[in-house]
Amino acid sequence: xxxxxxxxxxxxxxxxxxxxxxxVLLRELRADLEGAISTLVTRGCSPRDAQMRALExxxxxxxAADSLxxxxxxxxxxxxxxxxxxxVRVLEWGSIGGLAVVGGISPILGLRRxxxxxxxxxxxxxxxxLMVIGHLSWNAFRLFVRQDTNAAVLARAGETQxxxxxxxxxxGTMVVALQAYGLFGSWADGRSPDPTLLVESVLIGTATAAVxxxxxxxxxxxxxxxxxxxxxxxxxxxxxxxxxxxxxPSERFDADP
Amino acid sequence: MQTLRDMGYxxxxxxxxxxxxxxxxxxxxxxxxxESESAGANxxxxxxxxxxxxxxxxxxxxxxxxxxxxxSVEAAGEVSMALLGGGLKVALSxxxxxxxxxxxxxxxxxxxxxxxxxxxxx
Numbered sequence: 001x002x003x004x005x006x007x008x009x010x011x012x013x014x015x016x017x018x019x020x021x022x023x024v025l026l027r028e029l030r031a032d033l034e035g036a037i038s039t040l041v042t043r044g045c046s047p048r049d050a051q052m053r054a055l056e057x058x059x060x061x062x063x064a065a066d067s068l069x070x071x072x073x074x075x076x077x078x079x080x081x082x083x084x085x086x087x088v089r090v091l092e093w094g095s096i097g098g099l100a101v102v103g104g105i106s107p108i109l110g111l112r113r114x115x116x117x118x119x120x121x122x123x124x125x126x127x128x129x130l131m132v133i134g135h136l137s138w139n140a141f142r143l144f145v146r147q148d149t150n151a152a153v154l155a156r157a158g159e160t161q162x163x164x165x166x167x168x169x170x171x172g173t174m175v176v177a178l179q180a181y182g183l184f185g186s187w188a189d190g191r192s193p194d195p196t197l198l199v200e201s202v203l204i205g206t207a208t209a210a211v212x213x214x215x216x217x218x219x220x221x222x223x224x225x226x227x228x229x230x231x232x233x234x235x236x237x238x239x240x241x242x243x244x245x246x247x248x249p250s251e252r253f254d255a256d257p
Numbered sequence: 258m259q260t261l262r263d264m265g266y267x268x269x270x271x272x273x274x275x276x277x278x279x280x281x282x283x284x285x286x287x288x289x290x291x292e293s294e295s296a297g298a299n300x301x302x303x304x305x306x307x308x309x310x311x312x313x314x315x316x317x318x319x320x321x322x323x324x325x326x327x328x329s330v331e332a333a334g335e336v337s338m339a340l341l342g343g344g345l346k347v348a349l350s351x352x353x354x355x356x357x358x359x360x361x362x363x364x365x366x367x368x369x370x371x372x373x374x375x376x377x378x379x
Contacts, residue, residue, distance in 0.1 A: 160367060166305075167363040170312065174356035181349045187342020 014065035158226040172212025267318035278307040308362020315355015322348025
């Protein structure tokens with residue numbers, strides 16, 4: 001015999017939508033079913049008959065699920081469905097590479113002083129900035145454009161983001177400290193502290209610190225977005241599981257004591 | 258070696274931190290290669306702890322070093338720029354050493370998962 005839970009589960013499986021949109025539709029269907037059952041019961045039907053009739057009247061077909069999926073599918077996901085797989089992959093990697101290059105190179109070009117750093121220092125800093133921006137761009141694309149959300153993947157991405165923030169701060173501070181080390185070393189070697197050289201070093205150090213702090217702020221913003229998305233998606237998946245009756249009775253919020 | 262000797266007493270805890278960090282990296286690599294995911298995760302996170310400890314010890318060394326430089330300048334009354342530069346240079350070295358440890362730790366922490374269990378999942 002069909003039950004409201006089994007109908008909701010079938011309908012949920014048939015819907016080809018992101019979890020959040022699926023939850024909205026399933027919640028509506030469950031409210032409709034519950035409303036119909038209670039109306040039929042108040043009109044004198046037995047609960048068993050009321051459930052059967054409500055399911056006959058309201059249980060959606062696979063065709064209805066398909067058309068609802070088409071109607072509620074986010075525009076970008078719909079576009080990705082229509083494009084051939086290889087083209088989507090090229091677009092994905094092109095966007096990621098483009099964003100990473102533009103985002104990573106622009107602070108270095110914008111703050112011209114950074115180019116006065118020794119090549120190894122500029123290279124290290126550039127690599128870290130590229131890693132932060134590349135990681136952020138990839139996750140932003142996955143999260144907002146493809147709507148490809150998975151709580152475990154997002155948790156891992158947040159962890160990596162935190163590691164990249166630590167790396168940015170470590171490498172940035174080390175570059176500034178090494179600049180100062182070189183300057184003080186030249187004083188210790190007996191070279192007179194030339195004020196022009198001192199000001200130049202301070203300018204390069206400040207510009208480096210500004211870029212490092214900018215990248216760190218960007219990283220922190222990304223980490224916050226990832227954390228928020230993770231929490232929201234975890235709650236959504238939990239609600240989806242509750243709606244589909246997949247949670248153990250002890251895990252259900254509305255469980256009877 | 259000279260730089261390490263110049264760092265003074267703070268060099269010993271920092272060297273211990275570096276040794277534990279190296280040990281933890283080797284342990285995590287072995288565990289990750291054996292594909293024991295939960296044990297690998299614990300070792301992996303302890304790499305970060307040792308890296309941060311190294312960086313904090315480095316910063317502490319620099320702060321103490323600057324304090325010593327300031328006290329010496331105050332006691333001497335007037336010092337040459339070469340002497341001051343030498344003091345400041347030595348005071349900065351623990352920070353550089355500590356941040357190098359942290360950078361190595363974070364890089365190892367970020368790239369260790371690439372070595373291990375993900376292959377079996379695909």
